Amino acid sequence: MIRGDYYDAEHEAYRQAWRGFAERAVQPRQADWESAGIVDRDIWRLAGKQNLLCPWADPEFGGLGRTDLRYEQIAIEELARVAESGFAVPLHSGIVAPYLAAFGSAAQKQRYLTGAVDGERVLALAITEPGTGSDVAGIRTRAVADGEDWVLNGAKTFISNGINADTVVVAARTGEGHQLGLFLVHSGAPGFARGRKLDKLGLRTQDTAELFFDDVRVPRADVLGDPEQGFGMLMGQFALERLIVAMCAVAGAEAALQETVRYTRERSAFGRSVSRFQDTRFRLAAMRAEITGVQAFVDRCVLAYNDDRLTADEAAQAKLVATEVQGRVVDDCLQMFGGYGFMWEYPICRMFADARVQRIYGGTSEIMKEIIGRSMDL
Structure with missing residues (x-):
């Protein structure tokens, strides 16, 4: 490429x-x-x-x-x-x-x-709640000022690094409307508990957990910035998060393609390499072209981020197209492995399972479309 x-x-x-x-x-x-x-x-x-x-x-x-x-x-x-x-x-x-x-x-x-x-x-970020996913304004975990501390109550779910994390950046409501704060909660803090390690379709080596906060006292020294301006801080960082997901998606698609090219060269059917069948070549060629195009856009977004020029809608576009391409690529690649692609011991099987969440976390594909549509004044 x-x-x-x-x-x-x-x-x-x-x-x-x-x-x-x-x-x-x-x-x-x-x-x-x-x-x-x-x-x-x-x-x-x-x-x-x-x-x-x-x-x-x-x-x-x-x-x-x-x-x-x-x-x-x-x-x-x-x-x-x-x-x-x-x-x-x-x-x-x-x-x-x-x-x-x-x-x-x-x-x-x-x-x-x-x-x-x-x-x-090890760090984790706790935003998602049992009843609140992409709608950050709907966060219900609450922090109340009490003397020199804030007292935190609520629950979070689907938190990556949730078990291993020593410090969790927790988003909690501090007032009405969009008044949120970001609080640093550390392992061992009284009232801070980790629930079950969640059993997932993919990302099987990653600890994803539920987190619970029961009158957790957070000293003012562990509040990030203004405790009423957390919503704006989150919005400001979401472009980077979505670009990171886009980078992961296009890298995952590229890795799946390379794995499949190797396999189709080595695998024989009807006396010749699978890669020599026209259908196989055409499908691999189409994937090559699609990944190259998405990679070029993601790379451009990375350079724009370096120059402080990346916009929220560009980051949303990058996440949307990269994760959707990854989903199509890993599915088609697995198909080329036949029954072996369904076996966990083959990397393509893990790649397929891991890719599915990319269109969900960091903002679903539907939310990305909403952000892009708003930028078009639709």
């Missing part, structure tokens, strides 16, 4: 570090993680020791100071290459930690961002 000079020599050096890590430390442990339904904590520390988490963070907090989003994109591509989507580096590094960087005080960054960079502090 032609991407020109999109990546430079420093990017490629970072890629080699991630590729070696993914092949040596991640891929061999996938079966054990699948059985446990969670990755081992030490994998986060190993990644941190090799400077593979939050590369954008300032060196003051242990990061590499590489604010170029292409470094996050490389990590996503290398994890997709080994069909590992449960080790939630894109969430930790690309989605949650930026809340600390954008809205955290100097003390909060020193205390928590440093741990996120070195892998000692």
